[in-house]
Amino acid sequence: MPTEILMPALSPTMEEGTLAKWLVKEGDTVSSGDLLAEIETDKATMEFEAVDEGVVGKILVPEGTEGVKVNTAIAVLLEDGESADDIGSAPASKAAPKSEDAAPKEEAAPAAAPASTPAPKGDGDRVFASPLARRIAKDKGLDLSAINGSGPHGRIVKADVENAKPGAAAAPAAASAPAKAAVPAAAPAGPSTDAILKMYEGREFEEIKLDGMRKTIAARLTEAKQTIPHFYLRRDIQLDALLKFRGQLNKQLEGRGVKLSVNDFIIKACALALQSVPDANSVWAGDRTLKLKPSxxxxxxxxxxxxxxPVLKDAEMKSLSALSAEMKDLATRARDRKLAPHEYQGGSFAISNLGMFGIDNFDAVINPPHGAILAVGAGVKKPVVGADGELAVATVMSVTLSVDHRVIDGALGAQLLEAIKSNLENPMVMLA
Known part of the structure; x- marks a missing residue:
């Protein structure tokens, strides 16, 4: 029976994507692991691999199609002995959306492989399995009807047969997750689109279509401000010792082609502060918090x-030059939208630096599930009162720590910010 190839969920937050390019054409034979298509998610363009083998019988969604919902059928794969005439007997497909209004309302599938389900049977109790899986099962003397399939629609694929034990009975289907409690619909955030368009009738304007990234940013930031109880802690940090130390280090590193930025020191200072105040190195996980060991x-x-x-993992363990090189690489690939999901997901803490754009200070929105984010302003010359009581001029940087009160209380947040300040005002300790 023909098998549908479904639009994959290439990240935990992906609900739809753009089928940017087909790497196969109708009539091509593909095997498990072959590249089928390039999928553009809200964050990156990623390659999609086949999990089964067969012949591409029909491409259902042309390349360049936007707004293809996860789990929508995008192509049909034929088994040995099947032809395009058999496609009419394939399971009902979720047609690719022609417009936003016509798009099916469907939840995104998790990025992880779905729990296996008992192999479905068709007419005459036929078990759905790939040709390769059938051959392996025959060689191993396995009963396909006793094997759970993890492929599309519960189809048995190579891995299912290889992991099965001779004579093993089919495992019971995984219990479905309990239904989520109904959440009351949020009150409208403002006038409807139609009302706004009417408001600006007769005025010259350009409509700019929202891409997947902008939609995701809007949804996540709205969620963050509506559901996370933010509070804010502010400190001024004197940078003169750090700027002098940075100049000395950069002079010594010239021969290696390394040039440290102030932001590199801020990353290191935050990573070490999370180790000094380990209770603040935590994230909100719904009904619990997760306290991370690495920074x-x-x-x-x-x-x-x-x-x-992008996330710099184990940042507390890395040298300033290693952090600088990794950050430059991540930033370059981020601008090219070439980051893999594991490179921009996770972490417990974030830094947002607008000082390089001349912003003195600001409040950043927490990126869930992080426990806090540090908003970094510009370093500017300001009059300060020295320890001896005399007036002096210093380079002062204003920072604001936005904190999730469910994870971090006020005193704990203050300890974390004090540790960050101490590291930046005494930069040599970061090399100890």
Missing amino acids: DVAVAVAIEGGLFT
Whole structure:
């Protein structure tokens, strides 16, 4: 029986994507692991691999199609002995959306492989399995009807047969997750689109279509401000010792082609502070918090049309030069939208630096499930009162720590910010 190839969920947050390019054509024979298509998600363009073998019988969604919902059938794969005439007997397909209004309302599938389900039977109790799976089952003397399939629609694929034991009975289907409690519909955030368009009738304007990234940013930030109880802690940090130390280090590193930025020191300072105040190195996980051991620090990178937050993992263990090189690589690939999901997901803490754009101070929105985010302003010359009581001039940087009160209380947040300040005002301790 023909098998549908479904639009994959290439990240936990993906609900729809753009089928950017087909790497196969109708009539091509494909095997497990072969590249089928390039899928553009809200964050990156990724390659989609086949999980089964067969012949591409029909491409249902042409390349360049936007807004293809996860789990929508995008092509049909034929088994040995099947032809395009058999496609009419394939399971009912979810047609590719022709417009936003026509798009099926369907939840995104998780990025992880779905739980296996008992192999479905067709007419005459036929078990759905790939040709390769059938051959392996025959060689191993296995009963396909006793094997759970993890492929599309519960189809048995190679891995299912290889992992099965001779004579093993089919495992019971995984219990379905309990239904989520109904959430009351949120009150409208403002006038409807039609009302706004009417409001601006007669005025010259350009409509700019929202891409997947902008839609995701809007949804996540709205969720963050509506559901996370933010509070804010502010400190001024004197940078003169750090700027002098940075100049000395960069002079010594010239021969290696390394040039450290102030942001590199901020990343290191935050990573070490999370180790000094381990209770603050936590994330909100719905009905519990997760206290992380490593300092996985996310850093906001502005790109055309949106924002990425690549994560520097184990940042407390890395040298300043290693952090600098990794951050440059991540930022470059972020701007090219070439980051893999594991490179911009996770972490417990984030940094957003608008000081390089001349912003003195601001409040950043927490990126869930992070426990906090540090908003970094510009370093500017200001009059300060020295320890001896005399007036002096210093380079002062204003920072604001946005904190999730469900994870971090006020005193704990203050300890974390004090540790960050101490590291930046005494930069040599970061090399100890």
